[in-house]
Amino acid sequence: MRQNRTAKWILGFYTLGVFLFMHIPLAVIVLFSFSDKRVLALPIRDWTLDWYRQMLEDERLYTGLVNSLKVASTATLLATLLGTLGAFAVMRWKFFGRNVFRSVVAIPILLPGIVTGVAMLSFFGTAGIPLGLATVIIGHATFGFPVVFNTVNARLARLPRNLEEASADLGATPAQTFRRVIFPSIRSAIVAGALLAFTLSFDEIVVTIFLTGKDNTLPMEIYSRLRFGMTPEINAAVTAILAASVVLVLLSTWFSRKA
Amino acid sequence: MPSTQFSVQLRGATKRYGLTAAADAVTLDIRHGEFFTLLGSSGSGKTTTLRLIGGFEFPDDGRIFINGRDVTSQPAHERNVHTVFQDYALFPHMTVFNNVAYACELKRLPRDDIRKRVQRAIALVQLEGLDRRKPSQLSGGQQQRVALARALVDEPAVLLLDEPLSALDAKIRAEVREELKTLQRNTGITFIYVTHDQEEALTLSDRVAVMRNGRVAQVDTPIQLYEYPANLFVASFIGKANFLPGLLLSLDDKKARVRVNEGVVEGRITTDIPVGAHVRVMIRPENIRLAPGNTRVTVKQATYLGHSTEYILSSGKQTLRALEIRRLGSTPHSVGAELLCGWNWEDALVYEDDGSALTF
Amino acid sequence: MSAALSFAVVEHRRRGKGFWATFLPPFLWMAGFYLIPLAVLLSLAFQKHEYVRIVHEFTWENFSTALSPAYRPALIRTLYVASMVTFVDMIIALPAAYFLAFHAGRWKALLTVLILLPLWSSYLVRVFAWRIILGKVGILNWLLIQAGILDKPSPIFVYNLFSMGLTLCYIWLPFMILPLVTAFERLPRNLLEASSDLGADGLTTFRRVTLPLIMPGLLAGALSVFSLTSGDYITPALIGGPGDSLVGNIIAGQFGVASNYPLGSAISALVLAVLFVLMAILAKKRVLENL
Numbered sequence: 001m002r003q004n005r006t007a008k009w010i011l012g013f014y015t016l017g018v019f020l021f022m023h024i025p026l027a028v029i030v031l032f033s034f035s036d037k038r039v040l041a042l043p044i045r046d047w048t049l050d051w052y053r054q055m056l057e058d059e060r061l062y063t064g065l066v067n068s069l070k071v072a073s074t075a076t077l078l079a080t081l082l083g084t085l086g087a088f089a090v091m092r093w094k095f096f097g098r099n100v101f102r103s104v105v106a107i108p109i110l111l112p113g114i115v116t117g118v119a120m121l122s123f124f125g126t127a128g129i130p131l132g133l134a135t136v137i138i139g140h141a142t143f144g145f146p147v148v149f150n151t152v153n154a155r156l157a158r159l160p161r162n163l164e165e166a167s168a169d170l171g172a173t174p175a176q177t178f179r180r181v182i183f184p185s186i187r188s189a190i191v192a193g194a195l196l197a198f199t200l201s202f203d204e205i206v207v208t209i210f211l212t213g214k215d216n217t218l219p220m221e222i223y224s225r226l227r228f229g230m231t232p233e234i235n236a237a238v239t240a241i242l243a244a245s246v247v248l249v250l251l252s253t254w255f256s257r258k259a
Numbered sequence: 260m261p262s263t264q265f266s267v268q269l270r271g272a273t274k275r276y277g278l279t280a281a282a283d284a285v286t287l288d289i290r291h292g293e294f295f296t297l298l299g300s301s302g303s304g305k306t307t308t309l310r311l312i313g314g315f316e317f318p319d320d321g322r323i324f325i326n327g328r329d330v331t332s333q334p335a336h337e338r339n340v341h342t343v344f345q346d347y348a349l350f351p352h353m354t355v356f357n358n359v360a361y362a363c364e365l366k367r368l369p370r371d372d373i374r375k376r377v378q379r380a381i382a383l384v385q386l387e388g389l390d391r392r393k394p395s396q397l398s399g400g401q402q403q404r405v406a407l408a409r410a411l412v413d414e415p416a417v418l419l420l421d422e423p424l425s426a427l428d429a430k431i432r433a434e435v436r437e438e439l440k441t442l443q444r445n446t447g448i449t450f451i452y453v454t455h456d457q458e459e460a461l462t463l464s465d466r467v468a469v470m471r472n473g474r475v476a477q478v479d480t481p482i483q484l485y486e487y488p489a490n491l492f493v494a495s496f497i498g499k500a501n502f503l504p505g506l507l508l509s510l511d512d513k514k515a516r517v518r519v520n521e522g523v524v525e526g527r528i529t530t531d532i533p534v535g536a537h538v539r540v541m542i543r544p545e546n547i548r549l550a551p552g553n554t555r556v557t558v559k560q561a562t563y564l565g566h567s568t569e570y571i572l573s574s575g576k577q578t579l580r581a582l583e584i585r586r587l588g589s590t591p592h593s594v595g596a597e598l599l600c601g602w603n604w605e606d607a608l609v610y611e612d613d614g615s616a617l618t619f
Numbered sequence: 620m621s622a623a624l625s626f627a628v629v630e631h632r633r634r635g636k637g638f639w640a641t642f643l644p645p646f647l648w649m650a651g652f653y654l655i656p657l658a659v660l661l662s663l664a665f666q667k668h669e670y671v672r673i674v675h676e677f678t679w680e681n682f683s684t685a686l687s688p689a690y691r692p693a694l695i696r697t698l699y700v701a702s703m704v705t706f707v708d709m710i711i712a713l714p715a716a717y718f719l720a721f722h723a724g725r726w727k728a729l730l731t732v733l734i735l736l737p738l739w740s741s742y743l744v745r746v747f748a749w750r751i752i753l754g755k756v757g758i759l760n761w762l763l764i765q766a767g768i769l770d771k772p773s774p775i776f777v778y779n780l781f782s783m784g785l786t787l788c789y790i791w792l793p794f795m796i797l798p799l800v801t802a803f804e805r806l807p808r809n810l811l812e813a814s815s816d817l818g819a820d821g822l823t824t825f826r827r828v829t830l831p832l833i834m835p836g837l838l839a840g841a842l843s844v845f846s847l848t849s850g851d852y853i854t855p856a857l858i859g860g861p862g863d864s865l866v867g868n869i870i871a872g873q874f875g876v877a878s879n880y881p882l883g884s885a886i887s888a889l890v891l892a893v894l895f896v897l898m899a900i901l902a903k904k905r906v907l908e909n910l
Contacts, residue, residue, distance in 0.1 A: 018792075110898065253731070253735070
């Protein structure tokens with residue numbers, strides 16, 4: 001018993017270490033966004049909100065942000081629609097190749113982004129489709145789709161099989177059953193999946209690099225500046241995004257808990 | 260005190276969760292080779308007591324002895340005690356053979372020896388030929404037998420069974436129950452069995468501990484429990500009975516006179532109760548004789564049960580339940596009939612009314 | 620597409636407009652924007668490249684170039700780095716996931732959110748944070764000087780295989796922890812009690828019961844980390860040394876500056892082949908359902 005408790009403490013400290021490893025880098029970014037020096041080095045002498053003001057006045061960051069919001073919201077909308085439809089098709093009907101379909105859908109999140117990126121680049125090039133925000137949206141929707149599909153599919157699989165039958169038995173048409181029984185029980189899963197797809201798209205860079213034309217998304221803008229080094233405005237921008245992410249994570253957790 | 264005479268002994272074993280004691284100063288002496296049952300409803304502490312013996316929980320107070328040795332702080336894997344879990348807990352990634360062989364392999368027995376023991380255990384529970392299956396390929400009854408074989412294979416000092424029949428359907432349950440009894444007799448291993456089903460407890464056990472609110476209410480043989488319950492709770496928990504409320508008027512050695520609603524009745528008293536106390540007179544339905552007697556009753560309901568007929572009788576405000584064995588040529592009384600009934604005073608037991616009767 | 624035929628519906632429930640309305644849009648999207656692009660990519664790998672033009676002529680040449688000494692080191696380095704990162708993440712994640720699933724108590728919800736948080740915050744910046752920590756004017760150097768271990772800042776902590784490996788471990792760690800936490804949570808507690816009851820100590824129970832049962836989750840996490848690492852090219856570019864490029868950098872280069880799509884496709888095809896073989900092996904063990 002004594003031995004057990006010691007093991008538990010060791011395990012606890014190890015876990016604490018792992019969590020520190022995961023969060024110290026984030027803390028560093030947040031910390032330096034308030035440092036008044038331009039050089040990102042310790043010690044920090046004075047604190048300032050100046051970088052946040054500069055970030056808000058930075059036109060290229062602003063354009064990037066607007067582009068990212070456009071891309072992420074459109075791609076999320078598409079991904080949510082496709083993912084929900086696909087999950088529903090897989091649950092509602094048994095068809096030949098259903099399991100193949102299920103695993104094919106998972107491939108875009110299993111394969112590294114670069115493969116998706118260069119494959120789409122080759123395809124758009126061959127088909128003569130000009131690159132731009134539209135192609136970025138298509139790329140993002142393609143890996144957002146499996147994300148939504150997986151969350152909704154998992155929820156649908158947990159629904160009792162006879163729910164639909166019970167609804168039909170009580171006189172509901174298939175459309176009414178969907179609207180009044182199925183949809184309310186998967187709504188929170190759809191929202192959780194959509195939130196995750198949105199964040200992934202908002203932060204995406206690997207695929208975006210290959211698919212964008214002249215328009216820069218926010219991560220692309222940050223990446224092009226990072227080559228010359230990190231600046232406090234970027235720290236500020238990222239801290240702001242991080243704060244927004246925290247809200248989104250909390251929302252998503254809350255939605256996926258609410259069964 | 261601790262003695263090798265006993266297989267398992269608990270001395271004031273207490274386990275608290277927050278403010279409630281799941282097991283409250285439980286003291287038991289379980290003999291070698293005994294089929295011993297912990298009987299109680301959910302929350303009575305029977306499972307906690309079993310887990311204390313198994314080494315899955317450790318008592319906050321008190322001591323536990325196995326074969327006279329203090330094992331209070333020994334974890335489960337150091338105790339020579341095995342458990343048959345409620346939902347079997349078979350290892351899903353192992354075959355039947357590997358599941359059964361597990362305990363022997365951990366003891367690093369020679370390979371041949373392990374095979375022989377596993378085969379013997381599998382034969383003991385009549386599962387020959389299934390040793391290469393995975394648990395998921397077995398029926399509930401078969402899984403149950405694997406769990407038994409796995410726990411018996413290295414001949415533990417004690418076998419703990421946590422409601423092992425509850426996941427089986429009624430027909431298989433009766434079958435396995437018979438087999439459990441035979442198995443216990445043939446192996447001579449001490450069985451400690453947890454159940455909420457009093458029929459299981461009474462038919463299987465050599466002795467039963469009735470538990471309530473973490474405490475032991477009575478430990479006795481099934482016959483003693485049914486015929487001479489030690490207190491009002493056990494009397495009402497085991498079997499069906501009538502409990503007439505009344506006042507103790509007088510005592511004559513073991514014979515008590517009690518004033519109840521409709522007059523005075525006589526009963527047997529086994530504990531010290533002061534004259535004038537509120538009491539309950541317990542009479543089993545089958546001990547009520549319908550005529551001749553001195554209590555006038557009306558038949559309110561008659562339920563034909565085949566081998567017997569159950570009556571609900573009323574006498575003023577008091578309702579009585581009576582059971583009459585069917586005799587050849589007799590016809591059941593019909594509803595509304597007026598009868599006289601009575602009982603032998605030795606069959607009516609008088610308890611002080613502590614409010615613990617589970618009345619129906 | 621003939622693939623459409625293979626998805627032809629074999630009856631089960633009465634299907635009709637409803638089925639096609641739900642099935643076709645996602646199917647066509649996947650086929651049109653994912654499967655066909657992959658096919659185009661693979662077909663490019665077998666075409667000739669002359670100057671900046673693609674000549675439609677079948678050839679194996681791109682594959683022999685991809686495996687030639689010019690590119691082989693990057694391929695081997697990628698396999699090595701991806702394996703090491705996967706292994707290290709397993710070692711980091713296993714105890715932490717175990718703790719989270721079994722002992723976290725009321726902190727569990729908070730800790731789970733904390734695992735998700737890095738995943739949801741900018742990938743680029745998380746990579747860059749390590750430059751701030753490990754760089755010449757970085758936090759690590761400052762701490763070492765304060766502690767008196769160094770007397771002047773050292774550049775040895777960054778722009779090498781180590782800093783790249785460390786950052787990759789950090790970036791992809793959540794993909795290892797999450798499936799492991801799920802796997803530990805799904806593990807029925809009474810199996811652990813049963814093992815202990817039959818005489819196994821903690822370590823034996825872990826080896827013989829826990830580990831085999833969480834294996835699908837562990838392998839699912841390993842597949843994710845391996846795949847993500849072997850396709851990463853931003854981390855090597857930002858924090859690796861000049862000679863530490865991974866296969867992703869080569870692919871990106873061929874589709875970028877070098878503009879040699881066929882060679883880039885052939886290298887991508889090699890990466891795909893390795894990953895598909897891994898997936899096929901793992902699919903047999905029903906690992907993919909744990910992702």
